[in-house]
Amino acid sequence: MSHWVVLPILMPGMLAAMIVLAARYHLLLQRVLSTGGTLALLGTAAGLAYGASDGTVTVYLLGDWAPPFGIVLVADRLSTYMVLITALLGMLILLHAMGSGWDKRGRHFHALFQFQLMGIMGAFLTGDLFNLFVFFEVLLIASYGLMIHSGGAVRLRAGTQYVLYNLLGSTLFLFALGTLYAETGTLNMADMAGRVAAIDPGASAAIRVASVLLLLVFAVKAALVPLHFWLPASYAEAPGPVAALFAIMTKVGAYAIIRIYTLVFPPDLPLTEGLHGAWLLPLALVSIGVGMIGVLAARRLDRLVAFSVIGSMGMVMTAIALMTPAGIEAALYYIAHSTFATAALFLIVDIVRERRGGHGVRVERAPPIPGGPLVAGLFFAAAIAMAGLPPLSGFLGKLLILDAGFGSPLVVWIWAVVLASSLVAVLGFARAGSTVFWKAQEAEVADAGDTDKDVSEAETDGAPAARTPALPVIAAGGCIAVLAALTVFAGPMTGYLRATTAQLMTPQPYISSVMTAEGKPITHEDKDHGKESGHEGDSGEEAGDGHADDGSEGGH
């Protein structure tokens, strides 16, 4: 069996351990290792996506233990698509972090970054629900470390809230998993799909509760109203590149919903019929509203972008809540768009913060920043993309969602909210952009009209912030270039996503690929009982890895 599938998980994990052990005090070596590793990750992700593009579902057995007790990794079109997005995003963010010097401001940035990538890749590739929980924890604990990177009172306070909220989410995940195991007797997603379909509808109360609990857990990750309260403070206070990386973490929640609710609880299953139809779509529309109101109300650029993340996740959830092939396809396109638009905006906000000195990212008049026109142009492009104006991919994404909304009874509401959200987002971004970039020019002209003394004061104000490294700007520009590519290649992309959705909506090939995978032969001649202790061993390994990670962080 091909070992390429486990490489996106193994490579960042071992690289992170190597960085902590061998390159702890050598920043240049850390940077070289991290960049090389992320480039290799990008190549592997591209290869995996190519391998899955013809519809093959590659199943990888961890430890060669046979499913359903052994843990499997499954590389189908959806998993490899998300892995590719993450690898590309990771590369761009790493460039920004190195160029802006964020990795110097605290310890262990690169190790935590690689662990985070490992957790995200694992969450996308796994085919076992408890393994999904374990990889969620890996990515969360790395994100805790990254969130408080370089410290500061405000950041630590926001970090405490972020950690506590996510601990509660993890506890809820465990409750849901316990209920699911009690009802179905398995944790493997493919096996669970078969067993859930065989449950007697008369005795279905517990499984219905479990499916809604699971949906709530993923809704916490995806920042669906009213479970979104953790997002604005955390994303605004996180370091710039870290907030950009967090853009893919909300998408993990959306991916998990798509995966579970097309595979284990498909839309046509009578057992879970109507469980989430009544409230998921309205809540998604409310999320769009909350996000856009936040964009309009924000007095700081970082809060503005954080609320626009809530709005764009609302758009993704609207498309997913439709539960039709057109809806899922629109959601997948919008996931790619939203990830890179959010990342571009957070990177640009970070550039503005670096160059603006005492005024930070508050939306107010300030002297113009060095390199202002270029940064302003990038902000303009990213804002157009996020608000959903033509010609960038936000417009196409919203078109796809509007088109997919036709079959739903709430179609009028969907159209109204999506279009109004575009208008409100345009207003919010335009006001912020013009205050931060255009009115800065007016302030300079007004200052220049005063005495020479004022002009020289303005110059000395600008001097400390005159460092204008190019790499962060290149990274932000790279994100916008990806958005442009998403627009130009929208045709082939939507064709590929249509095939992905078709593969998702007919889960039988996935289920049979997993269930017929053959592991190592088990003999019962001795009392050494392979299957049970094998699964314990795998879980113990996962737990052991997680424990070792925590130990190394605590030890420093």
Next chain:
Amino acid sequence: MELIVASAIGILTAAGLYLVMRLRTFPVILGVSLLTYAVNVFLFASGRLVVNRPPILSDASSYTDPLPQALVLTAIVISFGMTAVVVMVALGAYLSAGDDRVNADESRRDEPDAGEDRA
């Protein structure tokens, strides 16, 4: 037996949720710990309550499900690590800000970025 286990899970969850909604960090962390105890007992009970049976497939005629016990071990280890992390982060926040309030200080949010607040 079921009454005892179910009551234990319920009481631990209730106490944990009550503590989680306090305004200081230390009770919140205690509440999260109580919740993890509750969920661990719940996971253990998902393998059905069986008395006096080994979790090993052996010559004995019956056994108890070992898989939830493995799940509980994993969950305990993960939440142990998470509790350590949250205590460290909360301690850092307490030492930096001088108090351990959970809520962000709304009144100070739009003040100029003081040098030590945002590195």
